[in-house]
Amino acid sequence: MDDTTLARLGQLSRIRLEVDERLPLLQDLSTILKFVDEIKSISTDKIEPLAHPLDSVQALREDVADDDIERDVYQKFAAKTIDGFYVVPRVVDP
Amino acid sequence: METVQSLVQLRELLETRQISSYEITSEYLARIRRTDCQFNSFVATYDEAALRSAQLADKHISDGLLKPLIGIPIGHKDVFCVKGEKTTCCSSMLDSFVAPYDATIVENLQNAGAICLGKTNMDEFAMGSSNETSKFGPVRNPWNLDRVPGGSSGGSAAAVAACIAPACTGSDTGGSIRQPASFCGVTGFKPTYGLNSRFGMIAFASSLDHPGTLTRTVEDARLMFNSMSGHDTQDSTSSTLKSASTKSKQKQMKLGYPSSLFSDLPNSIARPLEEARKILEEQGNTIIEIDLPHFNVAVAAYYVISCAEASANLARYDGIRYGLRSKQGSTFDELCERSRSEGFGQEVKRRILTGTFVLSVGHYDAYYVKAQKIRRLIRDDYLRAFESVDLILSPATPTTAFRLHAMDREPTEMYKQDQFTVPVNMAGLPAMSIPCGFADGLPVGLQIIGPHFGESNLFELGVDFQSLTDWHLQCPATLS
Numbered sequence: 290m291d292d293t294t295l296a297r298l299g300q301l302s303r304i305r306l307e308v309d310e311r312l313p314l315l316q317d318l319s320t321i322l323k324f325v326d327e328i329k330s331i332s333t334d335k336i337e338p339l340a341h342p343l344d345s346v347q348a349l350r351e352d353v354a355d356d357d358i359e360r361d362v363y364q365k366f367a368a369k370t371i372d373g374f375y376v377v378p379r380v381v382d383p
Numbered sequence: 384m385e386t387v388q389s390l391v392q393l394r395e396l397l398e399t400r401q402i403s404s405y406e407i408t409s410e411y412l413a414r415i416r417r418t419d420c421q422f423n424s425f426v427a428t429y430d431e432a433a434l435r436s437a438q439l440a441d442k443h444i445s446d447g448l449l450k451p452l453i454g455i456p457i458g459h460k461d462v463f464c465v466k467g468e469k470t471t472c473c474s475s476m477l478d479s480f481v482a483p484y485d486a487t488i489v490e491n492l493q494n495a496g497a498i499c500l501g502k503t504n505m506d507e508f509a510m511g512s513s514n515e516t517s518k519f520g521p522v523r524n525p526w527n528l529d530r531v532p533g534g535s536s537g538g539s540a541a542a543v544a545a546c547i548a549p550a551c552t553g554s555d556t557g558g559s560i561r562q563p564a565s566f567c568g569v570t571g572f573k574p575t576y577g578l579n580s581r582f583g584m585i586a587f588a589s590s591l592d593h594p595g596t597l598t599r600t601v602e603d604a605r606l607m608f609n610s611m612s613g614h615d616t617q618d619s620t621s622s623t624l625k626s627a628s629t630k631s632k633q634k635q636m637k638l639g640y641p642s643s644l645f646s647d648l649p650n651s652i653a654r655p656l657e658e659a660r661k662i663l664e665e666q667g668n669t670i671i672e673i674d675l676p677h678f679n680v681a682v683a684a685y686y687v688i689s690c691a692e693a694s695a696n697l698a699r700y701d702g703i704r705y706g707l708r709s710k711q712g713s714t715f716d717e718l719c720e721r722s723r724s725e726g727f728g729q730e731v732k733r734r735i736l737t738g739t740f741v742l743s744v745g746h747y748d749a750y751y752v753k754a755q756k757i758r759r760l761i762r763d764d765y766l767r768a769f770e771s772v773d774l775i776l777s778p779a780t781p782t783t784a785f786r787l788h789a790m791d792r793e794p795t796e797m798y799k800q801d802q803f804t805v806p807v808n809m810a811g812l813p814a815m816s817i818p819c820g821f822a823d824g825l826p827v828g829l830q831i832i833g834p835h836f837g838e839s840n841l842f843e844l845g846v847d848f849q850s851l852t853d854w855h856l857q858c859p860a861t862l863s
Contacts, residue, residue, distance in 0.1 A: 295736075302694060302739040303701070303716070304732055305724035314733065317794055321737050324795040327683040328753050331760070338755030341590060342576045342762055342811025343835060347619050362483045368708035375703050380715050 290319045384410050386546050387856055390455055390603040393549055397444060397454045404444070404454025408437040408498055411456050414547040415500070421528060421861060424541040425548075426461055426519045427469060428501035436498045443496075451610050453496030458551035460539050461502040462509055463489050463594070464583040472585045473517035474507045476706045476726030486583025487618065488552060488594050488611045495610035503551055504538030507728045508697065509559055509587045511535050512800040513790065516730045521787055524567060525859040526825055530784035533563030533800075539597040540567040544859060550598040550607060556587050557685055558779075558804025560595045561816035565779035565828025568818045570845070570855060571597050572604040575835050576811030577622030579608075580615035588692035589620070591685075591808045600855055601817060601845030608838065626813070626838040634847075636840060638663060639673035639772035644803065648778060655820025655827045656778055662851055663776070663844070673768045673775065677760045681806035682798055684761070687741050687754035688809075693731075694738025700726060733794060762810040769834040774844055778803050779816035779828035803830060813838050817845050818854035826854070 295315055299306040306314065341347075360373055369376040384402060385392075396402045412430050419425050433456060440454035464470045464482035471477040485493070493499070507516040514522040514537025522537040524530040525545040532541040536553030540563035543551055553560040555573040564571025573579075573595035581592055596607045615621040640660070645653060664670055702708040702722025709725050712718030727735070741750035768775060781802060790797040807814045812835060816828035829848075833841040849855050 294740075298736045298739050298743075299720075301743065302735050303698075303719045303723055304727070304735065305717075305720040307724065310729070310732075313729075314736065317733055318736060318740070320795055321686065321733065322740070324798070325683045325687050325737075325741075325750065325754075327680055328687065328750070328757055331677065331680050331757055333753060333756035333760070336756040336759055338752050339759035339762060340755060341620070342758075342809065343622070345577070345620070345622070348616075348621070348623075349619065350616060359483075365483075366480055366705045368702065377703055378713060378715050378718055 290315060290322060386862065387599065387858060388549055389599045390452065390550055390606050391600070393455050394452070398449060400444070404437040404440040404498065405434060407454065408433050408456045408500070411500055411548060418545060418862070419547055421523060422525055422541045422545055423520055423522050424504055424538040424545065425458065425501050426471070426473065426504050426538065429468065429499055433498050433500055440496060440498065450496035451606060452492065454498065455496070455549065456498040456500045457492065458500050458503045458539060458542050458548040459489060460505050460536050460551065460553050462505060462554050462585050463552060465489055465499060465502070468502070470585065471518070472508050473505050473519055474726065474728065474731070475518050476700050478518070478707060480705055482583070484583060487580035487615045489583065491611050491613065492552070492607070497610070500548055503536070503542055506535035506537065506730070508585070508731050509535040509554055509556055510693070510730050510734055512558070512562055512797050513785070514538065514563070515787065516728055518728070523787070524784045525861050526568060527784065528861060529786055530825065531566065531787055533566035533784065535559040536597060537563045540564055540569055540571065543567070543569045543597045543599060545862060546858065550596060550603055553595055553597050554584060555593045555595050555808065556591045556689060557808050558801035560597060561779050561804045561814060561828065561830060562801060564597055564816040566784040566826065568826030568854065568857060569597050569599060570601055570604055570815060570817050571595070572608065572815040573813065574608060574612060574838055575622070575626060575813045577620050578612045578626055580618040580621050582615055582617035586696040588689040589696060590692060591689055593808065601815065601842055601849055604815065605842045624836060626836045635667040635669070636773040636844060637669045637671050637771065639768050639775035640670045641673050641675050641678070641775065641777065644678065644777055648781065649822070651822035652778065652783065652827050655822065656829055659819035659829045659848070660776060663848065666847060666851070671772050673772060675764045675768065675806070677757060677764055678806055680757055681761050681809060682802050684754040684757040685805040685809060686737070686798055687750050688758065690734045690738035691742050691751050692738070694735045694742060697731070697735055730794070758809045761806050765810045765812060773840050774837070775832040777830040777832060779830040783822050783825035783827060807832055811835065813841055815841060815845055817848060818857070819852070820854055
């Protein structure tokens, strides 16, 4: 773990890393990665990954539109909306 | 009303009209007002709504409309949505978020007649083992105010220990119910993965998150589980299978004992656990030595998987649709980055960054896929063990409650606190921590683990143990 990797992780995870938090984060992430590196000591040849503890297949509902989406209710806690749209800084030049 | 009351006792008092729901609810709200300044276990109380519901419950009781939890007040961990109320996950990110619907378990408990007292404190986004990362400040352990209550369901555990709520909900991703239950001397239970719906529970690591309970007794845990659980079409991982949670006839059981897990414990903790084992043996249960060969690598694999899932789950907090929005940021990306930087605390950032690392190109196979393979090995260790035993005994925690700030600069030391609980989440097994004694004045918990859908035997053994001991009825001196 180094400054460049940390900066890249901040960019990928969309978290602005302030100058004063970079050094402690660098130290902590190095410690954490060293800790999790322990998994490399175990042989996992021919072992299939396990994503669900019961090997269950994710249930899917019928692909039918329902009408219980209440836009007004769900947009109440957005910082800024206009006419049912979320307002963000301009992303396309006029 | 007695200081210590189980749900079962309260129900009996209500059904025989010795006390009203209004009186019970008023009493618990008064206790919170009077004493919670010491513990900081509740982050919100719903006094008016709770008392209104209590009056309605009293009317239903007098009309003979009895339900399993009618008129009994409980607390909900702030990870669960309660419609119309703030649900913050104790994070600045969700400071102003008001839930538009009830979590399924909240609704199920309400349908069973339970009354919501309010929301309990927790580690931010359920990431922590000490309840020190909450935006509302730390919770203090009722047994010793200089000690942590454990986490992340620290508020729920402390509230039950301090007798200011008869029971609370909690969530357990790597031990977040059982570790605080052990530290606070209460009963902490989580069922098989998928039996309690995760709908309306703010996600941390979806394949590991288990809703559950913190109660005074195992009988109370069973009572709540029977009301909370059930298939939910709103949760795509909700199980369609049912647990046999009714009382079974099987009294003598074969108990798996992985002795290597007990060998490195300090004597003060090993002693009560050994006493507990003897009590269970004297009841006619057979102790059988078992081996869990991949136990030692479970915490490392857990942190890879849980951080990976957290980094994906918490990507939704972009400052646009809900959650904190920074006042700065002239471009879309900058607004998003600043909002997340301001909204998340240090531990949450650490885990998102770690998760992003293990999922990134060049590291995905070496970390994430590798950890998932180890997850299978861990799960299969338990499946093999359950071919020859009914339940497994284990310590719940490697220490008793530690001092506040003792692990501020030691994130991995904090992670190791969950070494006995994490493997159980990796395997999705039902488990509980029950009080089994004290070490230097602080509670010690015994963990009992069951096979998938084996809640029945788990409850049975726990009830038996609590009928022979009174550790679960002890009260902290801070209450006097």
